[in-house]
Amino acid sequence: MTATIDTTTLVELRRGGAMDLEALEAFLLGLSPDTSYRRFLTGFGPRTPPGLARRLLQPGTTGGSLLAWQGGIVAGHGMWAPIRSVHDQEDVASTAEIGVVVADAWQGCGIGSRLVDGLALEIARHGFPRVQAVISAENHVVRHMVARRARGADYARDGAEITVTVRASALEAR
Ligand SMILES: CC(C)(COP(=O)(O)OP(=O)(O)OC[C@H]1O[C@@H](n2cnc3c(N)ncnc32)[C@H](O)[C@@H]1OP(=O)(O)O)[C@@H](O)C(=O)NCCC(=O)NCCS
Numbered sequence: 001m002t003a004t005i006d007t008t009t010l011v012e013l014r015r016g017g018a019m020d021l022e023a024l025e026a027f028l029l030g031l032s033p034d035t036s037y038r039r040f041l042t043g044f045g046p047r048t049p050p051g052l053a054r055r056l057l058q059p060g061t062t063g064g065s066l067l068a069w070q071g072g073i074v075a076g077h078g079m080w081a082p083i084r085s086v087h088d089q090e091d092v093a094s095t096a097e098i099g100v101v102v103a104d105a106w107q108g109c110g111i112g113s114r115l116v117d118g119l120a121l122e123i124a125r126h127g128f129p130r131v132q133a134v135i136s137a138e139n140h141v142v143r144h145m146v147a148r149r150a151r152g153a154d155y156a157r158d159g160a161e162i163t164v165t166v167r168a169s170a171l172e173a174r
Contacts, residue, residue: 008114010070013067013115015064015067016064023072023073029047031101031104035107037136062126063096075102075106078115080123095132098119098123117172133146146164
């Protein structure tokens with residue numbers, strides 16, 4: 001799908017922090033059940049689970065987040081967090097997990113790609129060699145994004161979910 005809106009001027013990417021809690025909460029509650037499910041593998045009721053927005057802004061002990069802002073409203077969220085993986089030989093995480101979600105009205109306009117670019121920079125800056133994402137098997141948009149960026153991705157399927165692992169450097173290249 002081709003982007004019809006130039007989001008580079010309309011949408012600004014910034015690191016997320018504690019002061020963004022309310023805006024992120026509103027963003028999460030505005031997601032359609034389908035989008036929520038694709039990102040969180042569950043839908044939300046009238047409230048998000050306690051602590052979720054906080055953890056999405058400041059994941060783990062050294063992870064981080066990016067928010068895409070459009071006119072004072074959050075239009076997208078990306079996060080990265082260190083995780084233990086089969087590749088780890090010492091007590092140091094060599095893999096960062098990422099997750100990305102864009103507001104329904106803004107999907108297909110390039111925001112998700114910009115968030116992934118931003119996450120790739122953050123992950124490279126912190127020196128993680130590998131990046132992982134858990135996606136649902138029928139999520140063809142994300143599978144397309146992975147295939148487009150990273151040749152040699154490793155796919156591990158577990159029922160309806162796939163864990164995709166790629167070299168961090170591959171994620172940067174578009
Ligand atoms: C996946 C998601 C984050 C992508 O963000 P986005 O802003 O919609 O994506 P972009 O506009 O940057 O497009 C990324 C690529 O997917 C393609 N694409 C986007 N939406 C598409 C659609 N509905 N159908 C087919 N292709 C699509 C784009 O053409 C683009 O491909 P290209 O790089 O070859 O040009 C967003 O669709 C979303 O929030 N989905 C629900 C949550 C989710 O699946 N999260 C991922 C799990 S971690």
